[in-house]
Amino acid sequence: MTTETQVIDEGGHDHEHAHSPHLQHHFDTLDQQFNAGKLGMWLFLATEILLFGGLFVAYAIYRNLHPEIFEYGHHFLDPKLGGINTAVLILSSFTMAAAVRFAQEGKQGMLKLCLVLTLCGACGFLGIKYIEYSHKMVHGIFPGKYYNPDEHILEEELLGAHGHGAVAEHGRDHASSSGEETHGEGAHEESTQSAEASAQAAPAEGEFVIEKSQIVEAPEGPEGMVGIVHEKPELPKRPEKAHVFFGIYYLMTGLHGIHVLIGMCAIGWVFFRSTRGEFGPDYFTPVDLVGLYWHLVDLIWIYLFPLLYLIH
Amino acid sequence: MSEATAHHEEHHGVGHIVDWRVLIGVLVSLLILTWLTVKVTEFDLGSLNIVIALVIATLKASLVCLFFMHLYYDQPFNSIILVSSLLFVLIFILFSLLDLSAYQSSIIPDYISSLRDPAYPLDQLK
Amino acid sequence: MATTTDTLPGRPYGEVEGNYLTHERGLLSWLTTVDHKRIGVMYLACISGAFLLGGIFAMVIRWELFSPGPTVPGLNADRYNQIFTLHGAIMTFLVIIPGIPAALGNFVLPMMLGAKDVAFPRLNLASWYLWVTGAIFAVTSLVMSAADTGWTFYTPYSTTTQTAVIPMTIGAFILGFSSIFTGLNFIVTIHKMRPDGLTWFKLPLFLWGIYATAIIQIIATPVLGITLLLLIAERVLGVGIFDPTYGGDPVLFQHFFWFYSHPAVYIMILPAMGIISEMIPVFSRKHIFGYTAIAYSSIAIAMFSFIVWGHHMFAAMSPLANMVFSAVTFSVSIPSAVKVFNWTATMYKGSIRLATPMLYALSFLFLFTIGGLTGLYLATLGTDIHLHDTYFVVAHFHYVMVGSTMIAFIGGLHYWWPKIFGKMYSEKWGNVGCIVTFLGFNITFLPQFVLGMRGMPRRYYDYIPEFEALHRLSSIGAFIMGIGLFVTLFCLVYSLFKGKPAPDNPWGSASMEWQATSPPHYHNFTKPPKVGDPYDYTDLVWDPKSEGYYRKAEGQGAA
Structure with missing residues (x-):
């Protein structure tokens, strides 16, 4: 392994590649062809950024004008699953970058391995996404006008996903309407499991019994909740436009998911070509360009994760 | 130049080969930053929270762009x-x-909601 | 070199061997071609078809408005809404936006660069197929129950109307991607396919226009894509971003829509300005005046186009945003005026030849000036409140879109026609077509300025009797314009069958595409073209025998 970084002199290889079978008739050199492909891909990525840009505009505007719906809505997203998905995508981005490197070196076996690993990462991402989506839809959290959540969902989410500490910090945000169900000091990670578990169980039959002494009183008085008993601290009030958050959530992650699918098709296509040994030091443009696309999918997620899951 | 390329892992092709150490370094930093951005959320820093989250995200994005996407060498x-x-x-x-x-x-509060009948749920509005 | 007869004066008439039109035959060879010239011709044919369709709708609109009350039998107010929506959507998305770049640009751009093809020929074909798919969706909407929202799809009407809004938006979405891929291809081609010696400031100005257009296509069109996706999501799911019933904000839709659609106006006009920059020096036999100013003003217009979208929404926005957008809008007039002054200065003391393309160029100058100056009335907040959504606006944008872009498109078509098809059209009928169209256009749209000032709202099916005289005049003008366009069509189509074979360089242009044969070889050039100043006409000499120009110096064949 050498460590020097260096820029290859452009056009320095003209004579070597003049008759390469990979050179299309309307280009003069492989370098010209490679750089043209890259420039084209970057322009395409710019269009993708602006396509998602529209959604980020919608996000920015509603986050600014109605922060309460984001504060409310993010309780329903699981930062642990989101975090795992971020790591999965970052790893698959790494294997894709490695695939490009192996293609440049002409190491066919490792190239194929890396492409398969990248595909596995993409499948893993979509699998986790599927769990997240179905977990919400089971409780009637659909986008837009189909938003019709169960009455109990909020307390489960709050008890589970955020645990005691997080809820307490929110002041008005904590608690349970069921006397049997209490919540614990659980660490962030543990409590996530309880979220999933309690999601399956009927709300009245909570499985996690914890000492009542740990229940923290809301520092502020009840806000807009009806029928609050002392042991059942109040829930955050559902803001009027709560469904807009889920509309934005589903649109952003959905469009991103579609891009993951398209990326998987592209990686599959490159993998198919790599099984025929088409790529080598002279010609790896398709691997490189699909790689760029895949990294963009990663980039978008890098922003979506904190913006949707990690709202304080 | 081609001489320089020759001792660089016999690389004759087009484009730039990124060093392994760079790739792995980027991977590790990305994972650490992801962990960091999750941890930071646990502290209430007011409006700084989103700023920090975006700064970390931009840092991560820059790493991906510069090294995974080769912009540094392009x-x-x-x-x-x-x-x-x-x-x-x-x-x-x-x-x-x-x-x-x-x-x-200047928006009249509740004007739109005054148009709708509270007896109907949201999906029957039309 | 000396054996090639391509550029010899007096090259025998007849078909050029191996030209792109005949070297392969059959419909399939066209549908699977990756040759930029054939793709350009296919675009030309399809866009002309769409233009005809949009034109028929325009005629129906003008017929309906010939008298107050119901005029066209069977056309009620709802149908009328659908007709003007289709007219707008077809003319914008199917005709004017792709028109010059996709049809003429595709044909001419690689040849102006001396390249064999665009950078991504298969992508080029794909974008043609996307155009066709988008057109099919738009026409499907026509057969179902055509959208009646206007081409702007404003919410909340577009989310509540019962008509087929979704097929139309899907169509526009697909057309957007066709436009993106064309622009992407052109930027890469201009960057990467220039031969040695062809520096940025030796590029013909048409390429600067196309380049600036492509920037807008890349940056703005995806926003149209997401806008239309959100609109579909709003209609299907009611996500509550645009529709106030679900907690959305309809003005936000207008921001989204105009972030694309205002730059799209410059997608229409910039290539048209490029064509004018080609034709005026050629027919004035004089080097273009202020080359760099024209080149930079194209880029400046492209940049300005992104920060003026709010001037479509003065009636909806906050006073603060109104002031910002109004101020920026005024500044767009600076680069536009720079161009007009430079074109005028180019003609000054030139030996002007009033060939058909030059007539179109002069029409453009006249109409664009009116269109541009009336824009200033609309950029002024006070007057805009009065003129907003009246026929004044209709007249203004028709002067820019039709009077400038379509006129330049047709002019450019006449200019490059000999190169594209290797046939000369009848100069006399070309002139007649141009003059009749020009007159018809002005008779149609000048009265609309007056109508608008007096308060005639746009998009209305009916009007008060006081407006009848002006509406009638406008309708009569539209029919005259239709006749003019048909004369032009017949003149061009007739030339395909009976026209004289064209010489390689009938106008004496110095840009590179004229160094190819007419029609060009399927590899464009049979020998590497010479790079030079595209506006230097000093050594081009008229040859009466072939009725074309040739270069007297440089030992090219003749010398």
Whole structure:
């Protein structure tokens, strides 16, 4: 392994590649062809950024004008699953970058391995996404006008996903309407499991019994909740436009998911070509360009994760 | 030059080969930053929370762009394309926000909801 | 070199061997071609078809408005809404936006660069197929129950109307991607396919226009894509971003829509300005005046186009945003005026030849000036409140879109026609077509300025009797314009069958595409073209025998 970084002199290889079978008739050199492909891909990525840009505009505007719906809505997203998905995508981005490197070196076996690993990462991402989506839809959290959540969902989410500490910090945000169900000091990670578990169980039959002494009183008085008993601290009030958050959530992650699918098709296509040994030091443009696309999918997620899951 | 390339892992092809140490270093930093951004959320820093989250995200994005996407080694024009696309998204956000936040105060509160019958759930509005 | 007869004066008439039109035959060879010239011709044919369709709708609109009350039998107010929506959507998305770049640009751009093809020929074909798919969706909407929202799809009407809004938006979405891929291809081609010696400031100005257009296509069109996706999501799911019933903000839709659609106006006009920059020096036999100013003003217009979208929404926005957008809008007039002054200065003391393309160029100058100056009335906040959504606006944008872009498109078509098809059209009928169209256009749209000032709202099916005289005049003008366009069509189509074979360089242009044969070889050039100043006409000499120009110096064949 050498460590020097260096820029290859452009056009320095003209004579070597003049008759390469990979050179299309309307280009003069492989370098010209490679750089043209890259420039084209970057322009395409710019269009993708602006396509998602529209959604980020919608996000920015509603986050600014109605922060309460984001504060409310993010309780329903699981930062642990989101975090795992971020790591999965970052790893698959790494294997894709490695695939490009192996293609440049002409190491066919490792190239194929890396492409398969990248595909596995993409499948893993979509699998986790599927769990997240179905977990919400089971409780009637659909986008837009189909938003019709169960009455109990909020307390489960709050008890589970955020645990005691997080809820307490929110002041008005904590608690349970069921006397049997209490919540614990659980660490962030543990409590996530309880979220999933309690999601399956009927709300009245909570499985996690914890000492009542740990229940923290809301520092502020009840806000807009009806029928609050002392042991059942109040829930955050559902803001009027709560469904807009889920509309934005589903649109952003959905469009991103579609891009993951398209990326998987592209990686599959490159993998198919790599099984025929088409790529080598002279010609790896398709691997490189699909790689760029895949990294963009990663980039978008890098922003979506904190913006949707990690709202304080 | 081709001589320089020759002792660089016998690389004759086009484009630049990124060093393994760079790739792995980027991977590790990305994972650490992801962990960091999750941890930071546990502290209430007011409006700083989102700023920190965005700064970390931008740091991660820059690492991906520069090394995984080879922008550091590429022709500068590709970076110009990326930066200008972000610039236009920014223009879009700022101008729309400028307008929308300026007229929010003149919206008649609950005008739209006064048009709807509270007896019907949201999906039967039309 | 000396054996090639391509550029010899007096090259025998007849078909050029191996030209792109005949070297392969059959419909399939066209549908699977990756040759930029054939793709350009296919675009030309399809866009002309769409233009005809949009034109028929325009005629129906003008017929309906010939008298107050119901005029066209069977056309009620709802149908009328659908007709003007289709007219707008077809003319914008199917005709004017792709028109010059996709049809003429595709044909001419690689040849102006001396390249064999665009950078991504298969992508080029794909974008043609996307155009066709988008057109099919738009026409499907026509057969179902055509959208009646206007081409702007404003919410909340577009989310509540019962008509087929979704097929139309899907169509526009697909057309957007066709436009993106064309622009992407052109930027890469201009960057990467220039031969040695062809520096940025030796590019013909048409390429600067196309380049600036492509920037807008890349940056703005995806926003149209997401806008239309959000609109579909709003209609299907009611996500509550645009529709106030679900907590959305309809003005936000207008921000989204105009972030694309205002730059799209410059997608229409910039290539048209490029064509004018080609034709005026050629027919004035004089070097273009202020080359760099024209080149930079194209880029400046492209940049300005992104920060003026708010001037479509003065009636909806906050006073603060209104002031910002109004101020920026005025500044667009600076680069536009720079161009007009430079074109005028180019003609000054030139030996002007009033060939058909030059007539179109002069029409453009006249109409664009009116269109541009009336824009200033609309950029002024006070007057805009009065003129907003009246026929004044209709007249203004028709002067820019039709009077400038379509006129330049047709002019450019006449200019490059000999190169594209290797046939000369009848100069006399070309002139007649141009003059009749020009007159018809002005008779149609000048009265609309007056109508608008007096308060006639746009998009209305009916009007008060006081407006009848002006509406009638406008309708009569539209029919005259239709006749003019048909004369032009017949003149061009007739030339395909009976026209004289064209010489390689009938106008004496110095840009590179004229160094190819007419029609060009399927590899464009049979020998490497010479790079030079595209506006230097000093050594081009008229040859009466072939009725074309040739270069007297440089030992090219003749010398």
